[in-house]
Amino acid sequence: MAQALFFDALVAWQRRLGRHHLPWQGTRDPYRVWLSEIMLQQTQVATVRPYYERFVQRFPDVRALAQAESDEVLAHWSGLGYYSRARHLHACARLVVQEGGRWPGSAAELQRLPGIGASTAAAIAAFCFGERVSILDGNAKRLLARLLAFGGDLAHAPTQRTLWQQAQGLLPENASATDMAAYTQGLMDLGAQICTRSKPRCPECPVAALCLGLAQQRVAELPHKSRRSPRRLEDWWLLLLRRADGAIWLQQRPPRGIWAGLYAPPVLATQHAALQAPPGARAGHAPTLHPVISHSLTHRELRLHLVQWQWAADAPEPVWGPGRWLLSVGQPPVALPAPIRTWLLEHLPPAAGAGTGFEV
DNA sequence: GACTCGTGGGA
């Protein structure tokens, strides 16, 4: 197919009808572009927007981020998911600051930094430096699979590499820096607005005349991806130690696995263990069993059983550590898993001096 | 290569 026609048509369309007012646009500051790309990994624009705004307000540049405590960085990521992104983000910021605050100037070098893979590196390099490299995010995969009538199974890595080579081949040798930025944004915008997963708006597509998938009437079946994740069911027993003033004991989770590094009630493996009065509980008081919370992750379906015990006024700190008592989820922000945050918002006592309206 | 890692939205 005619590569130059596609590139030029997409650039022109992006300038006229693409998105230009997202919070992370209108800058070539690698810090902001990088931050947005990390947040947008596997996460929709509408979800990211408020997180991005809060994050840049608190951490306006890479030095501010590098100097922050990891707990506070995680707290600002709380609810966004895939928390290893926040850990890598923080490590990456410290590496960049170590290098005098200078970012690598190419996609190949960017990709060596933690949390930056091939597609994110290409996005940053194209937006900030106009480098002639192609992204291959979910939008680009879907769009290019249809455009090229590429029927390979995208669940397989070799197939993705092939598509990436095709994507790279669509870039004109003499593509300018500003065109590369518009083109890269165009891939994302066309995928998000026109070449959508279901009900693509082909009549409005600026490259419909070039689309092999459309010509072959295969748009609905492309892209092809096998394998769906089996989701196994797990029961977690959460120990809610409640102090007389309403505070709840939270324990920092281990550095690997689900909710790594976040704060949550201690998790016990069995119902039996959760129903044994923990040391420090008020004698003679039975536990309260709260309604089960169902929470689904990519590979698991969690059933969270919350078992609440009253904490004796004269008891020492709980033996489960490191941890902390929590009276309010508001200020300062705390790194909580989403379902735990939701539950605490309903069950913690109203904030002292309530009515500020910023408890979330 | 196959798994793992969150959360919310849409069909």
Add this chain to the structure above:
DNA sequence: TTCCCAAGAGT
């Protein structure tokens, strides 16, 4: 309800 998946990367 159930499934897919969204500006993917690390192990």
